[in-house]
Amino acid sequence: MSSVSTEQQWSFSQLFSSEFLNDKTDLQNRISACKEAPSISDETIAELLARFAKLTKDLADAVGSLPAYDQKGYGNQLKSIEAALEGLRKASKPVSRFSFKKQASFNHSHPLPTTTVAVEPISQEPSPSQASMLNFSSRSNELFTVDLSDLSARDVMLSDLANCVVNLISPSELTISVVHAQNLRNVVLLLPMIQSSIMLHDLDNCVVVVGCHQFRMHTSRTVDVYLSIPSHPVIENCSGIRFAGYPSALQRDIQVLSRKSKHLSVQDFSHIKATPSPNWTVLPEDHLPMSWPLGSTTVGDFLTSLLPCTR
Amino acid sequence: MGLLTIIRKNRLKAQEMRILFLGLDNAGKTTILKYISHEDTSTTSPTLGFNIKTLALPSSPYTLNIWDVGGQRTLRPYWRNYFEQTDAIVWVVDSADRMRMQDCKQELRGLLSEDRLAGASLLVFANKQDLPGALNIPEIIAASSLRLNSIKSHHWKIFACSAMTGANVFEGLDWVVGDVAGRLYYYSSTSLNSSFVSRPHDINTNPASV
Numbered sequence: 001m002s003s004v005s006t007e008q009q010w011s012f013s014q015l016f017s018s019e020f021l022n023d024k025t026d027l028q029n030r031i032s033a034c035k036e037a038p039s040i041s042d043e044t045i046a047e048l049l050a051r052f053a054k055l056t057k058d059l060a061d062a063v064g065s066l067p068a069y070d071q072k073g074y075g076n077q078l079k080s081i082e083a084a085l086e087g088l089r090k091a092s093k094p095v096s097r098f099s100f101k102k103q104a105s106f107n108h109s110h111p112l113p114t115t116t117v118a119v120e121p122i123s124q125e126p127s128p129s130q131a132s133m134l135n136f137s138s139r140s141n142e143l144f145t146v147d148l149s150d151l152s153a154r155d156v157m158l159s160d161l162a163n164c165v166v167n168l169i170s171p172s173e174l175t176i177s178v179v180h181a182q183n184l185r186n187v188v189l190l191l192p193m194i195q196s197s198i199m200l201h202d203l204d205n206c207v208v209v210v211g212c213h214q215f216r217m218h219t220s221r222t223v224d225v226y227l228s229i230p231s232h233p234v235i236e237n238c239s240g241i242r243f244a245g246y247p248s249a250l251q252r253d254i255q256v257l258s259r260k261s262k263h264l265s266v267q268d269f270s271h272i273k274a275t276p277s278p279n280w281t282v283l284p285e286d287h288l289p290m291s292w293p294l295g296s297t298t299v300g301d302f303l304t305s306l307l308p309c310t311r
Numbered sequence: 312m313g314l315l316t317i318i319r320k321n322r323l324k325a326q327e328m329r330i331l332f333l334g335l336d337n338a339g340k341t342t343i344l345k346y347i348s349h350e351d352t353s354t355t356s357p358t359l360g361f362n363i364k365t366l367a368l369p370s371s372p373y374t375l376n377i378w379d380v381g382g383q384r385t386l387r388p389y390w391r392n393y394f395e396q397t398d399a400i401v402w403v404v405d406s407a408d409r410m411r412m413q414d415c416k417q418e419l420r421g422l423l424s425e426d427r428l429a430g431a432s433l434l435v436f437a438n439k440q441d442l443p444g445a446l447n448i449p450e451i452i453a454a455s456s457l458r459l460n461s462i463k464s465h466h467w468k469i470f471a472c473s474a475m476t477g478a479n480v481f482e483g484l485d486w487v488v489g490d491v492a493g494r495l496y497y498y499s500s501t502s503l504n505s506s507f508v509s510r511p512h513d514i515n516t517n518p519a520s521v
Contacts, residue, residue: 060492132443155407155444177442182410196442199337199408214357216337218384231356234336236383267359269385 013066020058024077027051031084045089052078052085133157134176139164143299146174153177153195161187165302167294168192169209169250179210188302190292193228193256205309211246211256224283224308227263228256235280236269242308244283249292327374328491329396331431333422334403335415336382339438342474343403344379347484352474357383361393368481371488387418394427398491399434401483406437406445406471416458423464432494433467434487435459436480441473466490 034040133155140162158181167190176194182201193211203220211228219237228246243263268277293301332340342355358381448471452459470483
């Protein structure tokens with residue numbers, strides 16, 4: 001620390017050195033005494049380790065305020081103490097509850113990877129079951145709805161769908177936390193207000209209706225998005241995207257509809273310039289669908305009346 | 312007067328650590344940052360550019376300079392502008408994003424092979440554990456996703472956390488701060504000619520011009 005004046009540094013290092021050497025000699029004496037003793041209790045070892053850890057920390061804290069030569073010398077002394085302690089520890093039983101081992105390895109050769117694998121899992125359930133997810137994958141020409149008795153929150157995953165309708169708005173009052181979708185062609189995706197974020201990749205000629213907290217769409221083209229969102233929607237490597245507000249016909253909750261939405265403050269990460277992005281437009285009023293064929297059970301009705309390329 | 316008192320009196324300037332938050336977009340980097348600085352986590356927008364926060368953890372004497380850089384694919388090439396002088400990387404994973412675990416793994420691999428990040432501690436946050444479909448840590452570590460166990464180049468540790476509930480966030484930060492503190496001591500006290508001390512001080516930390 002260059003801000004410490006030479007004089008201050010001198011007096012500090014004098015003080016530090018005497019205290020440090022005292023503590024160090026004391027600890028060394030204790031260790032040699034233990035080596036002589038026929039047996040060593042766990043408590044003794046733990047105490048010695050704690051004192052060593054304290055010394056190490058003292059030196060770490062003083063780094064920069066000591067002359068480089070002293071600092072190096074003290075470091076080496078600590079290393080020899082550490083080796084002695086290690087020997088002592090091997091002689092008795094290993095002390096497992098003390099997290100000293102990791103610390104010690106710092107002072108050897110090269111940094112070793114910490115191989116312990118974490119720490120308290122925070123959910124009570126051991127593993128998220130597939131039941132907590134709605135997964136639609138590799139299908140075509142189908143209409144998906146859900147009719148679940150259990151309405152606890154779920155994650156939705158959609159992948160590799162073609163000519164499909166996914167209607168999670170009606171009739172059920174499903175709670176959805178997040179949605180991930182990938183590789184959808186000619187798909188109408190009707191979603192209620194979801195709790196968190198939606199992430200879309202590789203959509204082609206699709207309709208997405210969703211209310212969410214964050215919206216991200218990557219590598220997609222020709223998609224109409226009907227959106228209610230409090231943050232800026234993000235598109236990246238997209239083209240031909242049109243945005244409109246969440247349709248009032250699909251939302252019974254007036255409060256949700258009157259909430260301020262930023263669905264037209266789109267951020268195009270492929271066009272970070274002051275000029276307007278060529279990759280998205282506002283969906284003109286006269287292009288909004290006259291009605292939403294929610295009652296229909298034929299996929300064709302949905303697709304022909306809603307998809308951007310057929311209208 | 313104990314040693315500690317002397318040291319504290321002599322410490323004219325608190326030591327600083329530079330911590331870089333990285334990860335794919337939608338991982339929750341900004342939300343974690345908002346949580347630790349006690350801001351409202353429910354209003355996070357996707358990051359265009361970067362955020363900086365300077366804060367002190369109640370449990371440590373260090374001042375943390377946290378850089379949170381946007382994770383959109385377009386922004387990832389700019390990550391390297393922030394590598395210089397980084398003490399720790401916090402890699403944030405969206406535990407519910409099963410589709411992009413491979414993507415996530417590759418980006419992390421690339422990061423760990425960077426010379427300028429050599430020696431930096433790595434904290435992996437398996438974020439969004441509050442979601443019903445979140446993968447747990449063994450699942451994330453499993454071969455199909457992130458092969459964390461093969462990382463030999465950095466001190467690392469993974470924590471399951473949730474920025475929305477705050478679970479385990481400070482525990483993770485405490486670990487990474489402790490790890491950096493231990494290492495900085497090691498390098499500055501015993502091997503003055505290590506790459507850490509002699510690494511170039513080219514201050515190329517200007518924000519990406521995006």
